[in-house]
Amino acid sequence: MRRERSLIMAVIVVSLAVFAAARPADRPGVGKWKVVEVAVPANDSDEACLGRPIALALDADHLYIVDAQDGAVKIFSKDGEFLRAVGRKGRGPGELSFPSGVSVIGGRLYVADKFNYRVQAFDRAGKPCGGFSVPFAPDKAWALTGETLLVTSNPTGRPAAEKMLHIYDVGGRLRWEGLEARASSDPVFDAFRNMILVCPGEGGEFFVVFRSGERSILHFAGSGVLVGKIPVDERHAFQPIDLPFQGPNKRLLGFCWAAAWDRGFFYISAPALVEGKDLGPGRLLSVVSREGRLTASIELPCPVHRFVVEGGRIYAVDDDGGLRIFEVVR
């Protein structure tokens, strides 16, 4: 009897030790996918350098990276070779003032031209070919179908019940607005709570991921109707951070630094601790099914700020603003 008890105790102690020693990437029941880095050409020219890369998009042949500092969209081959830039700083046609998002529809590039309060279109040769004005500073622009664009905005905190999602047709007609911003008496805290990421799905549907505080992913139909909430597996853990907002410290639960969608899976990068007390971009990606189940973990060799995924490839921007390409090995 005593021997059985000792045996049970030993098993418990060993299990606890194994559990405690497990690194975040070693989540029980979750596969670990490896990555192999693909060498990117040097891209030494001034035009090829990425000053402030803040959004990425893909089409069949190209990778598009928005450089807010240069006021341009830089076009690369899918092997990372710089091809050309579209747009330059300014306020006229073909010029951009703080571009912050890009999407490709039917061979046309649609750029969220933030401080010009418009979405500007370019053809394949980089010539401006229309676009439309919007009554807010557009943050990101996403192609939902060949006809419609989802444009996001950061709430200003001034008018009540501001909407963060806006669906336009390519002619600039507003089709739908939704997702009311969270508002309280603390505008800085609200700014964090309203940070969202959008992942366009298939057939016009799209998903909204809150970067903090919310573990669920919102699933919308292309018309803007909220289809449902996808609760994400708790093994993709929150990263808490205490920040001195108005009054005493408030706890912010960091859920996601960046996110992408590819072929039925979300790729969610968890924020990581920076210098022990701050939260910054992490190296760990969670692969989550559309039902919210954590399927696999990918540990990248460096923290990534933004990324897009296609097939087995991850195109990412690292801490130094450099383009990195990783091949996923399952």
Added chain:
Amino acid sequence: MKKLAVLVLAGLVLVSAALFFPTSLAAHDVNECFENHQDCRENALNLDAPWYKVMLILTVCDLALGKCALAL
């Protein structure tokens, strides 16, 4: 004599206030303050920096808005 001095001083204050405020209000556009505030916030939110730093910059944006709106 004292009364006269008080009346003159009060008159000067009123006249200077009347002269100062209309021009001051005309020169000071509060909408511009809000536009600058929004630009400041958008820059902070697109920094992609660690969150403590973003929080500090957003707070500075709010303080700058207050300062601008009060024309300090």
